[in-house]
Amino acid sequence: MGEGQQGDPVRRVGVIGLGFIGRVHLAGLRNIGVEVHAYDVLPDLRTRAVEEYGATEHTSLESILGAVDVVDICTPTDTHAEIAFAAAAVGKPVISEKPLARTNDQAEQIVRTFREAGLPLHVAQVVRFFPEYAAAQRTIAAGKIGRTSVVRLTREGGVPKWSTWLTNATRSGGLILDVMIHDIDYARWIAGDVVRVWAKQFRPTGDDQVLSHAYAILTHVDGAISHITASWAREGAGFRTSFEIAGSEGLLSYATDEHVPVRFAPPELAVSGSGLPPITLDEDPYTTELREFLPAIAGGPTPRVTAEDGAAAVAISLAAIESSETGRAVELPVPDQPYLGSAPALETAS
Ligand SMILES: NC(=O)c1ccc[n+]([C@@H]2O[C@H](COP(=O)([O-])OP(=O)(O)OC[C@H]3O[C@@H](n4cnc5c(N)ncnc54)[C@H](O)[C@@H]3O)[C@@H](O)[C@H]2O)c1
Structure with a gap:
């Protein structure tokens, strides 16, 4: 998907990690009105995502990666890199919570991997x-x-x-x-x-x-x-x-x-x-950032970060x-x- 070419709008977003910030992202994605998918290693949090945010539950990383247009990484910092690489391997754009990664090597390699694959990558520096x-x-x-x-x-x-x-x-x-x-x-x-x-x-x-x-x-x-x-x-x-x-x-x-x-x-x-x-009383900034990232993934303007x-x-x-x-x-x-x-x-x- 080339930048500047408007493609189809993003329809399905998969939130991985349904803890503190994952639930804030689920709420933001519901505000925007996209179809929300959810995966966490903890079954209770998956159930909560279904009940409170109308998410579609997945019980494995492979399942959610296969079902969505965009992957939204909300897991602990030291797991961001492996999930970003797994998403890139199946050609899925990524939104990642900050920090992009735990180490410089990981962060640089993530940026390089997505750039070389022509895949959008956005970091939620909110x-x-x-x-x-x-x-x-x-x-x-x-x-x-x-x-x-x-x-x-x-x-x-x-x-x-x-x-x-x-x-x-x-x-x-x-x-x-x-x-x-x-x-x-x-x-x-x-x-x-x-x-x-x-x-x-x-x-x-x-x-x-x-x-x-x-x-x-x-x-x-x-x-x-x-x-x-x-x-x-x-x-x-x-x-x-x-x-x-x-x-x-x-x-x-x-x-x-x-x-x-x-x-x-x-x-x-x-x-x-x-x-x-x-x-x-403005829109909460977690919704605003996702509202800026999703059109960018579909080929719209480059976000502010x-x-x-x-x-x-x-x-x-x-x-x-x-x-x-x-x-x-x-x-x-x-x-x-x-x-x-x-x-x-x-x-x-x-
Ligand atoms: N932008 C902000 O204002 C903000 C605020 C809080 C946290 N964060 C960032 O968000 C990330 C998550 O922080 P949090 O406070 O939500 O943590 P959290 O512990 O509340 O939630 C993380 C969730 O990820 C799940 N998880 C762990 N490993 C996983 C894996 N391999 N696959 C699937 N699920 C997995 C855990 O079970 C947990 O439910 C961190 O990188 C943190 O720095 C950003």
């Missing part, structure tokens, strides 16, 4: 679809704050308790690869490719990440810097995110705990599942983990044609 974050990016792209110079991003909550693999750093990559990656991707989107990372992490490894907390400084290719904080040390105080983006001509700031325009009671009304950032962006976010996150372990900054290679961020290029003197 922060780009949150209305306030998307609006800030549009403002920057319109040149309204000038050149992006200093970016401060935070994402803080309690320790995730719904699944034990999340706090097992070997499987999830821990706080940086699981949580900070959201803001790493956003920082790169607005401020450009990252050439250096320094990071510090409290309680980085092992199976007991209670009160894990991480801080990273990214140096972007044009010298802008991003300060990013991610935390599982905000137990009992709710989940919050914030941004402060300083440009040469203005500043944009936002914090979920200061600006919640609509309060939902019970909170689950806002989006299925607690522990996600609060949202406005690409597979390469997903792999870049993994590379920067893993560099941050390395820095936190060694205490030294990690340099990242500068691409031949670096991505300079969302702001319009500065006019050069002729």
